[in-house]
Amino acid sequence: MGAVVERDGSLVRTHYGTHGTVGHTGPAGDDLAELIRRQQDLFAARHKPIEWKVYAHDSPLLGESLRAAGFVPGPERSLLVADIADVPSPEVLRPGMRVRHPLSGERERLLRRAVTTPEQRRPLSEMEADGTGSEMEILVLEHDGRILDTLWIERVGATDFAAIGGITGPRRELLQAAAAWAEWRDLRVFRPRTPRYGVPVRNVS
Incomplete structure (x- = not known):
């Protein structure tokens, strides 16, 4: 929601409001230099930076070709x-502790704290700017009215996965709440299935 998705052979381009990404569903093809140049030209015409997803199972030639075209590798994850179904059921929270949705007046404070969170899959500010709407959720853990930590999660495209964009602290309570959201959130307005998997992501630098 709020993004434009285009298919180009085995490639999938996604245009967000702030940037664009390229992923692929199969081999990228033989003429990698031409393929990469075409994607760069398309995104340059929209004046947007481009991020190209590369995975461990991809051919080493793809990474080499991207670097030769001027791409700079990001942190490995x-x-x-x-x-x-394997995430433990929610524990009984301590007195005065609860998991809830953030209030509108707390947004700026949460965004400031999220910026400093290490090992994020996707920044909270970016997720909000891209307008994922009801396909995303922000959860806060509080104790006696004081926010302890925050987690943000989103549906991954048309897949069966929900990905945790980031979590500001090692809180099992938030992971359990995120799993409950992914299992029970009613997404039928957009797609008939609910996510079966949660995908936290961490850096391995």
Whole structure:
């Protein structure tokens, strides 16, 4: 929602309000230099930076070709995937503690704190700017009215996955709440299925 998705052979371009990404569903093809140049030209015409997703199972030639075209490698990440059914049920919270949605007046404070959070898959400000709407959720853990930590999660395209964009502290309560959102959130307005998997992401630098 709020993004334009285009297919180009095995490539998928996604144009957000702030940037664009390129992913692929199969081999990128033989003429990598021409393919990469075409994507750069398309995004340059829209005056947007481009991010190209590269995975460990991709041919090393793809990474080499991207670097030769001027791409700069970002931090490496590993995926931690859990079936929602395997996430433990919510624990009984301590007295005075609860998980809730943020209030409108708390938004700026949460954004400032999220900026300093290490090992993010996707910044909270970017997720909000791209307008994922009801396909995303922000959860806060508070104790006696004081916010302890925050987590943000979103549906990953038309897949069965929900990805945790970031979490400001190691809080099992927030992970359990995120799994519950991914399992029970009614997304039928957009797609008939609810996500079966949660995907936290961390850096491995």
